[in-house]
Amino acid sequence: MSFLRDNGLSITLSLMTAATIAGMLVAGVETFNHEASLHNGSPVTLVDYVFSGHFLxxxxxxxxxxxxxxxxxxxxxxxxxxxxxxxxxxxxxxDTEVDEGPRHRKEDPAVPWPIRRGRLVRTLYSYxxxxxxxxxxxxxxxxxxxxxxxxxxxxxxxxxxxxxxxxxxxxxxxxxxxxxxxxxxxxxxxxxxxxxxxxxxxxxxxxxxxxxxxxxxxxx
Incomplete structure (x- = not known):
């Protein structure tokens, strides 16, 4: 249960993303096939529609x-x-940098690993x-x-x-x-x-x- 509590926001947003993409697919393939029928085209399956330009x-x-x-x-x-x-x-x-502290605690194992590497890696990690x-x-x-x-x-x-x-x-x-x-x-x-x-x-x-x-x- 602690996993769900600690990650509830990302889990909920992931489920909402998946649900809305699914809804988009269902509505999109229906729209696409309707347009195809107006031009004497063949309907496509849901799988084919996923790779269509219309959906992408x-x-x-x-x-x-x-x-x-x-x-x-x-x-x-x-x-x-x-x-x-x-x-x-x-x-x-x-403009005091709020995360200046970790640069001076490289030996702390809790600090992200890029902080304990060279200047280039640390700079890239900073942005x-x-x-x-x-x-x-x-x-x-x-x-x-x-x-x-x-x-x-x-x-x-x-x-x-x-x-x-x-x-x-x-x-x-x-x-x-x-x-x-x-x-x-x-x-x-x-x-x-x-x-x-x-x-x-x-x-x-x-x-x-x-x-x-x-x-x-x-x-x-």
């Missing part, structure tokens, strides 16, 4: 925007401030969260591009139009419309969270200031 484009279009949002959030909150927000460091506290999130964004962007090109080529074939390669799709305004329509919503939602956490509270959440905290207080 939609899935990674959303993942891409989420990873972009998280990368930007991690990086921007390291250097920029919003007074009163629970999502910001205190601008009056200076590893943003590095991995950025890599996931790039990977999702590439997979979105691949799926979008495949879906667009299928649509072109249905209408008797010539197909095009992935580089042509990269330069296509429709592809960038797919990107920007998601990117703007991610930045907006982050902005809303940053600003609302100045004035509003949620008791017990680490994303909120204490209920009785002054509006001008910055940080958790």
């Amino acid at each position: 484009s939609a899935l990674f279009e959303n993942w891409e925007s989420e990873f972009l949002q998280m990368t930007a959030y991690v990086c921007l909150t390291a250097f920029l401030y919003q007074r009163g927000s629970a999502e910001s460091k205190d601008p009056d506290a200076g 590893s969260l943003a590095i991995v999130l950025a890599a996931l964004f790039v990977l999702s962007f590439v997979l979105h591009l691949y799926g979008s090109a495949a879906a667009a080529n299928l649509e072109a074939m249905r209408h008797g139009e010539p197909s095009f390669d992935i580089w042509t799709r990269l330069a296509d305004s429709e592809f960038w419309f797919e990107c920007f329509q998601n990117w703007q919503s991610e930045f907006l939602s982050t902005l809303v969270l940053v600003v609302l956490s100045i004035f509003l509270r949620f008791r017990g959440s680490p994303e909120s200031k204490p209920v009785a905290a002054p509006t001008a207080q910055t940080g958790k």
Whole structure:
């Protein structure tokens, strides 16, 4: 039971992710086959649909925007401030690095192993969260591009139009419309969270200031 208690947040979010992807698959294959029937095409199975451009484009279009949002959030909150927000460091506290201590406790076995290695490994580890999130964004962007090109080529074939390669799709305004329509919503939602956490509270959440905290207080 302690495992479930200690990992309840990640377990619940994993289950919610799996459930919504399953729902997306069921609804998506139904939509795809309906469109195929309108063009005298053959229906596809659920397994075939998983590897279709229609599904891959939609899935990674959303993942891409989420990873972009998280990368930007991690990086921007390291250097920029919003007074009163629970999502910001205190601008009056200076730029003192809060995790300076472990560098002087390399012999402590509880300290992550990269801290006990050389300067390069330690430096990479110091920014590893943003590095991995950025890599996931790039990977999702590439997979979105691949799926979008495949879906667009299928649509072109249905209408008797010539197909095009992935580089042509990269330069296509429709592809960038797919990107920007998601990117703007991610930045907006982050902005809303940053600003609302100045004035509003949620008791017990680490994303909120204490209920009785002054509006001008910055940080958790």
